[in-house]
Structure formats: C-alpha cells, structure tokens
Amino acid sequence: xxxxxxxxxxxxxxxxxxxxxxxxxxxxxxxxxxxxxxxxxxxxxxxxxxxxxxxxxxxxxxxxxxxxxxxxxxxxxxxxxxxxxxxxxxxxxxxxxxxxxxxxxxxxxxxxxxxxxxxxxxxxxxxxxxxxxxxxxxxxxxxxxxxxxxxxxxxxxxxxxxxxxxxxxxxxxxxxxxxxxxxxxxxxxxxxxxxxxxxxxxxxxxxxxxxxxxxxxxxxxxxxxxxxxxxxxxxxxxxxxxxxxxxxxxxxxxxxxxxxxxxxxxxxxxxxxxxxxxxxxxxxxxxxxxxxxxxxxxxxxxxxxxxxxxxxxxxxxxxxxxxx
Numbered sequence: 411x412x413x414x415x416x417x418x419x420x421x422x423x424x425x426x427x428x429x430x431x432x433x434x435x436x437x438x439x440x441x442x443x444x445x446x447x448x449x450x451x452x453x454x455x456x457x458x459x460x461x462x463x464x465x466x467x468x469x470x471x472x473x474x475x476x477x478x479x480x481x482x483x484x485x486x487x488x489x490x491x492x493x494x495x496x497x498x499x500x501x502x503x504x505x506x507x508x509x510x511x512x513x514x515x516x517x518x519x520x521x522x523x524x525x526x527x528x529x530x531x532x533x534x535x536x537x538x539x540x541x542x543x544x545x546x547x548x549x550x551x552x553x554x555x556x557x558x559x560x561x562x563x564x565x566x567x568x569x570x571x572x573x574x575x576x577x578x579x580x581x582x583x584x585x586x587x588x589x590x591x592x593x594x595x596x597x598x599x600x601x602x603x604x605x606x607x608x609x610x611x612x613x614x615x616x617x618x619x620x621x622x623x624x625x626x627x628x629x630x631x632x633x634x635x636x637x638x639x640x641x642x643x644x645x646x647x648x649x650x651x652x653x654x655x656x657x658x659x660x661x662x663x664x665x666x667x668x669x670x671x672x673x674x675x676x677x678x679x680x681x682x683x684x685x686x687x688x689x690x691x692x693x694x695x696x697x698x699x700x701x702x703x704x705x706x707x708x709x710x711x712x713x714x715x716x717x718x719x720x721x722x723x724x725x726x727x728x729x730x731x732x733x734x
Contacts, residue, residue: 411575412543413554415671416565418640419581420632422591422599424653426692427702428581429558430682431656431664433689437673439546440556441472442689444539445492445564449609449690452487456610458689458696463487468549468688475545481538486690490538493567498527508635509562536571543574554671558691562635576647577671580640583653585629585728589720590708592625598707600693607693622716626723633727652731657704 415432417425426442433440442458449455449463457466469486476484494505504521507514522528546555559565560581569576591599596607596614605612620628640648649670656663660680668675683700712720720728 411573412540412547413575413577413671414543414568415554415556415577415579416568417556417558417560417579417581418562418565418636419560420583420588420629420636421560422588422595422692423560423581423583424656425558425560425581426689426694427653428579428651428656429556429691430687430689430695431660431680431702432556432667432671433687434679434682434685435664435668435673436677437553438556438671439550439552439554440558440687440689441486441546442691442695443559444489444542444555444557445494445559445561446486446489446690447492447495449487450611451609452485454609454611454613455487455690456606456696459686460606460610460696463690466688471549472542472545475548476541479541479545481541489542491535491542493532493535493564496527496531498525498531501525501528501531504528505563508631509566509639510635511638515566532567536567539568540571540574554673562639565639578640578643578648579667579670580636580648580650581653582633582650582731584708584731584733585626585633585724586712586717586720586733587653587705587708588629589622589625589716589724590711592620592628593622594619598711601696602694603696603698606696609693610696622712622719623723626720630724630727633731654704657702660702 417429419425429440429442432438452464455463457463457469459466459468463469463486473484496502501522504518509515543555547553565578568574600607608614651663661678664678665675668678681700683698689695
C-alpha cells in the first residue's frame with residue numbers, strides 16, 4: 411500500500427522544517443500540506459521552487475499522474491483534498507470544532523451521517539488524497555510521502571482509508587514560542603525574506619494577529635486535540651518529536667525517524683535546500699538556507715505580562731511537555 415507519514419501538530423510548531431528535512435531523505439518526498447488550503451491567489455502563489463505554482467513543471471507532472479487515475483483536470487490550488495472545503499453550511503458547522511474525545515466525536519459522526527453531501531464529499535476527498543499520494547510516489551520514485559497538514563480532524567478521516575499505510579509523527583514545540591507566532595504571523599511565522607511572504611507574493615495581507623489570551627488558548631486547544639487522537643493509535647503507528655530536539659541534534663532525530671518510517675538511517679542528510687523541493691504551506695519553505703537554528707525569539711519579545719497570561723491559560727499543559 412502507498413505509505414504516508416502525517417505530521418500532527420499545532421500550527422507553527424516546526425512541521426514544515428521537519429517535512430522538508432524528511433523530504434530529502436532517500437526514499438521519501440514531501441509536498442508540504444497536502445490539504446492544500448489557504449493558497450491565496452492561485453495565479454500568484456509560488457511553489458517553494460519559486461515558480462508560480464500553476465507553471466511549476468513538477469506540479470504539471472503530478473497533474474498528469476492524477477489524470478491517469480481519473481482526475482483529468484487536477485489543479486493543486488483546488489485539489490479537493492481537504493474535508494473542510496464543502497458547500498454545505500450544515501457540514502461546515504459540524505466540522506468547525508477541533509478533534510475532541512470519543513463521545514463528542516461519535517456525536518459529530520452521527521450528525522454528519524444525516525448529510526448525503528458529507529458522505530459524498532468525504533468519499534471524494536479520501537479518493538483524491540489517495541490518488542495524490544500515489545501520484546507523488548510515482549513522480550518522485552519514493553516509497554513514503556510526508557504530509558505536514560497537522561490537523562487532527564483531517565487525520566481522523568485519513569485513518570479510515572483502508573488502502574493507505576499511515577504513520578503519525580507528533581510534533582511538539584514550546585507553547586510560548588508558538589503563541590508569539592500567533593500574535594504576529596507576518597514577522598514571526600513567515601519567510602525571512604519579506605518579498606517571499608504571503609505565498610511568495612510579498613503582498614502584506616491584513617495582519618494575522620491574536621491577543622495573548624487567544625494565542626495561548628489556541629495553542630492549548632490544538633495540542634489537546636492532537637493528544638486526544640494520538641492516544642488512540644498503537645505505539646507502532648506513532649512517534650513523537652520535539653522541535654527543540656530536532657534543532658539541537660537534527661542528525662540523531664532524523665536517524666530515529668528514518669528507522670520509524672522504514673528508511674535507511676545510514677543515509678540521512680541535513681542539506682535539505684540542496685535539493686529542489688516543491689512544498690506548499692508555511693512561509694519558511696521559501697527561505698534559502700539549510701541552517702537549522704533554534705528559534706527562541708519568544709524570550710525577548712514576550713513581555714512579563716504576556717508570559718503570565720500564557721501560563722495562566724496553558725502553562726500546565728506546556729509544563730507537562732517538559733517546558734519550564
């Protein structure tokens with residue numbers, strides 16, 4: 411069966427960096443976030459190779475591979491691989507909450523079962539995801555695709571694809587660092603080059619900013635969602651990576667993940683910019699260096715009041731992950 415490694419995390423936890431590092435390992439490939447949402451203007455959005463994505467030769471080859479699987483007009487900017495892109499307001503409302511524990515998820519599934527539109531869209535989404543994974547494997551000659559989509563609810567439904575061999579890598583980062591990115595995404599969660607921000611367009615959109623209470627709550631809820639799903643998976647299907655661990659010792663971290671994904675740990679490489687990759691998602695994909703440096707700007711940019719607010723809302727969970 412085609413193999414997928416799914417990076418499960420709160421946003422801005424280092425999943426794009428990890429995806430690009432894993433994507434250059436022999437036998438692996440990545441296209442970033444296979445849910446392929448929030449791409450902005452499809453005519454202006456750039457692939458990480460810096461070509462406009464609709465003119466990128468790689469994605470044209472993927473389109474041909476998709477056509478051979480019955481998707482003759484496939485376009486990654488409207489991939490149809492996200493369960494959240496539905497025309498039904500009823501379904502959208504039911505999908506809005508993040509993944510929750512058993513009984514609540516059972517109620518969600520029961521409510522969704524009443525919608526013929528949901529049954530049809532889920533079947534189509536799962537078929538498209540499987541075809542895209544198979545196409546990426548075909549075009550790259552790899553044996554595992556890395557998906558950095560992060561969402562636990564997306565993962566819930568991918569796990570129902572019986573023809574998919576799916577492994578989960580749970581990615582965790584200090585919540586204070588993540589909260590900083592939520593308060594100012596333009597400066598702390600996009601490409602270092604302002605000209606390559608906003609999907610490679612350099613166009614500054616209305617600022618994506620949240621207050622510290624909102625940022626702390628979002629980080630806490632996202633990680634609770636990820637943890638709730640992770641605990642249901644057998645140990646053989648999941649592993650965990652800390653962003654800080656990856657930055658401190660990338661070679662050892664990649665060797666461990668290579669073994670988990672049945673790749674050759676003796677052939678791991680760190681120069682992930684030396685190979686042209688075709689990644690969609692977080693802005694750091696547009697940077698130009700393979701240097702792996704721990705980002706701890708939260709220590710100088712968060713005020714004492716910010717830290718007190720974060721600790722009140724999310725400090726207990728952050729400490730449970732070992733961050734003091």
